[in-house]
Amino acid sequence: MAGEGDLKLLGLLVSPFVTRVRLALHIKGLSYEYIETDVLDKGELLLRYNPVHKKVPVLIHNGLPLCESQIIVQYVDEVWAAAGAPILPADPYARATARFWAAYVDDKLFPAWLGILLAPTEAARAEKVGETLAALAQLEVAAAECLDGGRRPFFAGDSIGFLDLAVGCNMFWMEALRRMFGVTFLDAGKTPLLVAWAERFAGTEAATAVVPDPDAAVAFARKLQAKYGAAPPAN
Secondary structure (H helix, E strand, C coil), X not given: CECCCCEEEEECCCCHHHHHHHHHHHHCCECCEEXXXXXXXXXXXXXXXXXXXXXXXXXXXXXXXXXXXXXHHHHHHHHCCCCCCCCCCCCHHHHHHHHHHHXXXXXXXXHXXXXXXXXXXXXXXXXXXXXXXHHHHHHHHHHHHHCHHHCCCECCEXXXXXXXXXXXXXXXXXXXXXXXXXXXXXXXXXXXXXXXHHHHHHCCHHHHHHCCCHHXXXXXXXXXXXXXXXXXXXX
């Protein structure tokens, strides 16, 4: 894989945001040192390079840190524009649309499904399940436009791009939560475009190489639940 300068990534295997960055680095064919980071007991390296939010991912390029996955992905696409396929659309409107829906994923979908995991009661969990399903329903509406009614294989067109990474990095957690709580989030009857897209995304070379197994997410979820006193799954 091609590299440029000293490149390190502080991450957590099952973080959707870290997965997003790893997908971008893979698409660009970049070599980097991956450093698994204990986010439950924040170490010196994480606190040094991300003292503001103290979160992963952190990309360190020639000693300079970059934080926040969307910012990192855009940086990677700009710095290594000549390497691999472009991640952001060239058309300004398409680029703005991809950024809008990526922000929606981070602002609405991610907090909703994380709330399912960390809910203190079954009633609170049911509310978060509803919010997650509502967010996915809205993304199905977006998919109708971005996928041209299913005629385009990916949000970016013929290959995965910025919005595909933003949505796709959450999909293994959808399966992990299904295994934990028995809720099906992507349903062919309600979100057919997302179901078909998710299958195509999972089959891409980048996703096969990078996306974690849902069982790893389940194992980490148990640790989070124990730490934060979340309600266990109903029997």
